[in-house]
Amino acid sequence: MDAPLNTVAVIGLGTMGTGITEVLARAGREVIGIDICQAAASRAVESLEASTARAVRRERLTEEERRGILTRFRTFTDLRAAADADLVIEVVPESYEVKQQVVRELDAVVRPGTIIATGTNALSVTRLAAESQRPERVLGLHFFNPAPAMKLVEVVSSVLTAPAAVAAVTDLALALGKEPVAVGDRPGFVADGLLFGYLNQAAAMYEAKYASREDIDAAMRLGCGLPMGPLALLDLIGVDTARTVLDAMYAESQDRLHAPAPILRQLSEAGLTGRKAGRGFYTYAEAGSPEVVRDALTPVEDEERAPGRTVRSVGVAGSGTMASGIAEVFAKAGFSVVLAARTEEKAQTAKSRIGKSLSRSVDKGRMTAEAAAQTLERITPAGSYEAFADVDLALEAVAEDLDIKRQLFATLDKVCKPGAILATTTSSLPVVACARATSRPRDVIGMHFFNPAPAMKLVEVVRTVVTTDDVRATVREVCTKIRKHPVDCGDRAGFIVNALLFPYLNNAIKMVEEHYASLDDIDAAMKLGGGYPMGPFELLDVVGLDVSLAIEKVLHREFRDPGLAPAPLLEHLVAAGCLGRKTGRGFREYARR
Incomplete structure (x- = not known):
């Protein structure tokens, strides 16, 4: 298995198989494409001809290079064509019966040293290897779709796989310009x-x-x-x-x-x-x-909705990063904003933070100095929530603590005028619990902004069982005016984003706990194979491990599913004070500023 893998057979010329043949042929390998369907084989040739022609037009290939690629690709409908291959990659349908038959038949066709790779992403590589007379040469080679564009390749070893076979396939993946990640045999891999x-x-x-x-x-x-x-x-x-x-x-x-x-x-x-x-x-x-075309489930854009309330002035409670960002968003959109904190000094500091943010926008050419000055003038700092007496919408962005929020809502209930909408930016706490602290629960709603608020386009509009139609309609109208995209959801833990995001992050931690893959391999796999902007451990360290743990606990408590229980490693790191970038250490260590 020490010889380079120069001749590669690809069995199954569907979308994935065709993509893999293109990658191999472009990298100078002799490629044998095999499919029992002649039409599929013909389509694979046509696909390669079309993609290389586009590359020539875009001056990414010369005509001579294109001819060489096309010459290196031959198609057949008989498995015996794989006899001369150094490596065989099967990408036939995800069925044990079909894949096992291919592996058994290859034993009678290929040379003793030929490596057999399965492209499965769900079936047991070990079980497939057991069908071969030489299981040590069977492994998994999982490309991602579209294969020519996606950089990740998972190289999957079973307990039977010879290290030399893994090394040879890993070297090939690198030669193809891919990023190979070594993983063990379990469904889905990383x-x-x-x-x-x-x-x-x-x-x-x-x-x-x-x-x-x-x-x-x-x-x-x-x-x-x-x-x-x-x-x-x-x-x-x-x-x-x-x-x-x-x-x-x-x-x-x-x-x-x-x-x-x-x-x-x-x-x-x-x-x-x-x-x-x-x-x-x-x-x-x-x-x-x-x-995508419209169907019976497509929302009707001009759907008749309850008329909303008029909102001209907004009160933002809090002095942290989120409160400042939200106040900036509303002021930019032309609303009069009262930014209230526990003290006048904290409110002034928050306004100064907004001023610096606006200055950066001016420096980057995103707004004029005049527009920045006008935006800042619309923000009035206050050291008491009494200043919310005339606002049409009061929005809190204080600490993620239910007792603190309930106390604040009781205060807002007293100081805000009748008809004012009261909103919470909570990301995990029950909105209805905040509503119950008031005498007007029908006027309370969730508006979950994402950090940094000026940049992130999403707002989750969280309606409780008692929120009125006109309150929801008003908040959606306001979101449109501040150039945010509102999504509707009910009042349950995590809403949409966190309810889907944090179990995924928790499962990544469990992979590390089980020594299945390293932090770096998991982060690389999700960025290169899933198109994620950050790997799960990069994101956890940015969000904060303490924040992540708190959200995991809320989700587990709400849904009572054992699979949602926070990973012990996360709890241990938080207990040790390793909270991520903000403390200089989380899953990784960071240079102190």
């Missing part, structure tokens, strides 16, 4: 092991009618910076594929969070498997099209 649990919870959230498909997807795109929302991603991956992966994950973990949401079965059995079928969670222009 990236999909974390990704599919999150996707499953999003499907269950939608099935429970907690939020619309559009709001769930918008929340995760705008609140977490993800390239796609979870339900759109399920449609892209294939609802049936997701169900297969989750079935395999649940069979091993017995974690209810991995048990496929019933809606995945229902859609699969109805043939509504996503983009490839033209319909899944969304409806598409045609099978295989990325274009």
Whole structure:
């Protein structure tokens, strides 16, 4: 197995197999494409011809280089064509029976030293290796779709895999310009092991009618910076594929969070498997099209809603980063803002912080000096909440402590005029508990902004069981005026974003606890394989481990699911005072400023 892997056979020329052949041929490998369907083989050739022609037009390839790539790719419909391969990669359908048959047949075809790689992301590599007469040469090689663009490749070893085979395949991945991550054999490996649990919870959230498909997807795109929302991603991956992966994950973990949401079965059995079928969670222009078209579930934009209340002035309670950011957002949008804190000095400090933020915007050319000055003039600092007497909307952004918030809402109830809307920015506490501290619970609502408020576009609009229609309508109108995207959700722990984000982060910690993968490999896997802007441990250290633990506890207490219990490692780090970047140490260490 010491010889370089110059000739590679790819079995299965669907979307993934075709992408892998392109990567290999472009990297100078002799590629043997095999598919029992001649039409699939022909489409793979056409795809390579089209992609290399585009590359020539864009001057990324010369015509001579293109001819060389096309010459190196040959297609066949007979498995015996793999006889001369140094490496065989199978990407046939996710079925033990189909994959096991391929592995058994390859034993009679390939040379004794040929490495056999399975492209599975859900099935046991060990179980597939056991079908071979030489299991030491069988491993997993999991590319991500689209293979030419995605950098991550998971190299999966079973307990039977020879280290030399792993080394040879890892060297090949590097030569292809990929980032190989070594992982052990368990369903989903690293990236999909974390990704599919999150996707499953999003499907269950939608099935429970907690939020619309559009709001769930918008929340995760705008609140977490993800390239796609979870339900759109399920449609892209294939609802049936997701169900297969989750079935395999649940069979091993017995974690209810991995048990496929019933809606995945229902859609699969109805043939509504996503983009490839033209319909899944969304409806598409045609099978295989990325274009989403309106259907019976699409929200009607001019839907008749309850008329909202007039909001001209806003009170923001608090003096921290979030309160300052929210006050800046409202003042930029033309609202008169009263920024109140426990003391006049704290309020003035908060206003000074806003002034510095506006100056940075001027320096970067995002606004004029005149507009910045006018924005700052709209903000009136106050050392008492009595200053909220005339505001139309009072919004609190104080400490995430229910007792503190309830005391504040009792005060707001006394000082604010009748008809004023009272809002909380809580990210995890029950909004209705704040409402009950007032004599006007129908006027109380949640407005969960994301940090930094001036930059982040999302606001979760959290309606309690008693919030009136006109209050919700007013807040949505206000969000539009301050150029934020509102998503509707009910009053339960985590709302949309945190309810989906923090179990994913918790599961990443569990992977490290179980010594399955390193911090660096997990972060790399999610950035390169999932398109996440930050890896889970980078994000945990930014958010703060104490904040993360508090949210995990709230989620566990609300849903009583054992899978949501905070990972012990997170609790230990918080107990040791390792809270992330703010203390100089969390999952990683940081230079002191």
